[in-house]
Amino acid sequence: MRKLSALSSQHKTGLITAFVISILLSLFAFRDASAQLTATANHDHIKVDFFYHGSTVSVRGVSEPGTDLVIKITSPEEHQQLLKKGKVAGLLWMNVGKLAFEKLPNLYSLHSTGKIEDILSRDEMDRYGLGYPALERHAEITPSAGEDEKAAWFDQFIRFKESSKLYTVSSGKINLTEDNGKQNYYVLLEWPYQARPDQYTITVYAVKDRKVVETAETHVSVEQVGVVKSLAGMSKNNGALYGIISILAALGAGFGVGMVFRKGGGAH
C-alpha cells in the first residue's frame, strides 16, 4: 500500500493502473490461498448457572477443498503454580515443593483432520503453538534442572490437565463435506465444566503442504450469571459478610433440624 501511495503522488494515470493491478492481484491471491476460511461457534457466550454441567460447542465453517484443518481452543497464557509430589527418605510420597508453569494456557483443546505431526512441519507447529511438543518448547517450568527434568514435569503437567479435562488433543473428529467446490467442516466438542469463567479463543488453521495457509478466529466467553455470580462475587469481595451468613445459615440449619427431631422424638 505504501508503494501504491508513492505511485499516486507521481501520476494520476499511474494511480489508476496500479489500482486495477492491485485489485487483480488481490483477486488472484484470493483464489490462490482461498481466503474463504470461516469459523463460527454455535455460541459465543456460555452461561454458568446453578444447573451448569459443562456444555457442547460446535465449530463450523468453510475452507478451500483439499486443505487439512486444525482447530485450537485456548485460554490466555498464564502463570500456574502447582504442588509437586516426590519421595521423601526414599519411601514416602508427599508434596515436596512448588513448580511454576509459565506461558501455558489453563485450557488447551486441539483437534485436527489428521495427526498434527503428519500434516504440519515442526517449525509451523512451533510458530502457532500447535500440539503438546510445541507447547513444551514454548513453556517455562521452574525450578527444573535441565531439559530432561523439564520434559518429565511437562509430561506430568499434561496428565494433570487431561485428568481434569482441561487439555485434550484429538485427530479425525472433524467432519468434512464437499459442496459446490467448497469444503464445509464441522466439529462438535464437549465443553468441560472444569473450564472456569474466562475468555476463550477458537482459532482454525487451514493447512496445505505442511504449512498453515490461512487462519480464522472466533471467541467463546464463559461467564457466571445470577445467584452463582453473586455468591462467587460476594465470597471474593465481601468475605466477612459471606462468612457470617455461612455461619448463621449453618447454625440455623443445625438448630432447625434439632427442633424437628425433638418434635419427632416427642411422638415416640
Place this chain on the structure above:
Amino acid sequence: MYLYLPVALTSVNVLIPVGLGLAVGLLSGLFGVGGGFLMTPLLIMFGIPSTVAAATDSNQIVAASTSGTYAHWKVGNVDFKMGLYLLAGGFIGGLFGVQAIKILRATGNADFVIKMTYVLMLGIVGTYMFIESLASMRRNKVESVREEKESGLGRFLKSLPLQTHFEKSGVTHSALLPIFFGGIVGVLAAIMGVGGGFLMVPVMVYILRMPMHVVVGTSLFQILFNCIEVTFLQSYTNHNVDFILAVLLLLGSTIGAQVGAVFGRRLKGEQLKIILAVIVLVVTVQIVFELTLSPSLLLSQGGGH
C-alpha cells in the same frame, strides 16, 4: 441432579455431598468428632479443590455439631463448664500451632512434619483406644470391676491448684488440666489443619476421666465454636468457603448427627470407643498406603498464586 458450585468452580452430583454429609454427620453424633479427617479427603477425591474442601467442611461442621450438641444437650450430656475450659485452652494452643506452622514452612519441611504428626497421632490414639476398650469390655464380662489404683500421676493432678468440680461429668480436676490439654490438642490440630475431635475425645476419656456419653456431647460443643472461628477466618482471608457445597453437606450431616446421637444412647461407652478406634485405625492405614504407593498424578492444585 448436578449443581454448580460457585466458589469451588466445579459441578457436582448433589447425591454425593448429601450422602457424605449423612455418613460423616452420623459419626459426628455418635462419637463427638467433627469428621474433618474423613470428609476433607473424600471431597478432594470427588474433585473439590483441597483448599475449598477443608474450608467448606468447617462450615458444614458448624451445622452438624449444632445439631449434635442440641441432641446431646436435650438428654443432659453436655458439660458446658468443661467445654469452656477446653475451648480456652484450645484457643491459646491454636495460636501457638499457627506460629509453629509458620516456622516449619520457613524451614521447608512442613509437609513432612504435618503428615508424620497426623499418622503418628491417629495411629497412637487408635491403637490405645482399641486395646483399652477391648480390655475394659473383657473386664466387664468377668465382672471384676477393680477400683483403679491411685497412681502417682493421679496424686500429682489432685495436688494442682484451682481444683473444681465438674458436675455434669462427675469429676473434680484442677481448672488448669482441661486448659492445658485443650491447649495441646489446639497446637496439634492447628499443625495438622484439622479440628482435632479425634484427639479431644481420648483426652476427655482417658485424662479427664469423663463418662463417654458426656464426652461426645461436650466435644461437639467445643468443636462448634472452633469451626465457627475457622469458617469465618477462611472466608475472610482465603475466600475458600463454598456456600452451596456447605448447604448440600449440611442437609445430610445435620440429620446424620441426630440419628447418631440417638444410636449412641443405645450403645455402651466401650462399644462407642472401640468403633471409633477402628475407624481411626482404618484412616491411619489408608494414609500410610497413600504415602507409600506411587501416586497416579505427581502434580496437584494448591500452590496458590
